[in-house]
Amino acid sequence: MTKIEKVIFSGKTHTTVNHDPAAQRGEYGTVDMKLSGTGGDSHEFIGAPAHPSAEQFFAGAWSACYFGALSIAASLKKVELPVDASVDIQVNIGQTGPGWFLGAHFAVRLPGVAQDVAEALAHTAHQICPYSKAVHGNIEVAMDVFTA
Template sequence: MTTIEKVIFSGTTHTVVNRDPSVQRGDHGVVDLKLSAPGGVDYSFDAVEPHPTAEQLFAGAWSACYITALGIAASLKKLTLPEGYAVDIRVDVGQTGPGWFLGAEFTVRLPGVEQKLAEAVVHLAHEICPYSKAVKGNIDLALNVVTQ
């Protein structure tokens, strides 16, 4: 796996479970994307630019899959996910020498959860998520777990 030396493009997403479908969070010039997953769970990608980049679309698709896997991992660890949990993903396209590569950074917010348990849930979610499995060993992935 190669680490990117020079980032050329980045796409970011902020994903939360949408508990109130009437709430719009986007500002002028951006849109809120509402997605659903099997089982009727709704997710929102708030304040996305009207013409998202490929990196942002990949981050968005990955985060929708990952936040579902996070819920599964939490239930397997007997954890009720806290109010305000969220997943932020940044996907980078960049170069190392003449080669082009992808990289990703996850920030998973699990407020009030004990750090060790939060990290275990986050890592288990990566073992469950098909997107995470597909890129494992192929791209540089950084994980940040925030419990405050």
Template sequence: MTTIEKVLFSGNSHATFNHDPDIQRGEHGVLNLELSAFGGESHEFIGTELHPRAEQLFSGAWSACYISAFEIAASMKKVTLPSDYSIDIQVSIGSVGKGFCLGAQFTVRAPGLALETVGAIAHLAHQICPYSKAVNGNIDVGLNVVTV
């Protein structure tokens, strides 16, 4: 697997279930995306830049899929997720020698749960998520778990 030597561009996404229809939306100059995943429930990405780069679109699509896989994994482990859990994914394109490659960094936030529990759910979700399975072994994927 190749690791990025120098990041050229990154695309970020923040996925969470919108339980509040009155939540503040993006301001002028941003695009609000509502994506659906195989769970059928909509996921909102608020405040995406206009004319997003490919890395941001990939990050957003991966987030929509992964957050559903994360819920399935939590259910399989019989863990109740906090209502404010979220998934942030940064997909970067960078240079490696004379070529280019992708990399991804996940930040999973699940306040109030044990670090080991969230880590186990996150790893299981990667085994369930079709996007994670598609890139497995092909790009460097990091994981950061936040439980506070």
């Protein structure tokens, strides 16, 4: 696995469960897509530019799948996910020397959950999520877990 030295482009997503279908979604000039993920919950991929890149689509699909896996991990550990739980994924494409590579950064937000429990859920979700399994060992994946 090679670490990216120079990021050329990034695709970013924000995924959360929408509990209010009447809520305003996105901003002018963005495309909102409702995605369904593992577990059948509705997830929202919010704020993609009007012409999403491959990195944004990959991040969006991965975030929907990962959020579903996070829900499964929580149910296995008998933890209730907070209603404002969210996952932000940034997928980078870049270079190291002459080679081109992908990398990803996760920001998992589980407000009100104990830090050690939140970290365990986030790591378990990577073991469940098929996208995470597919890239494991092939691209650099960093993760931050926030509980406040």
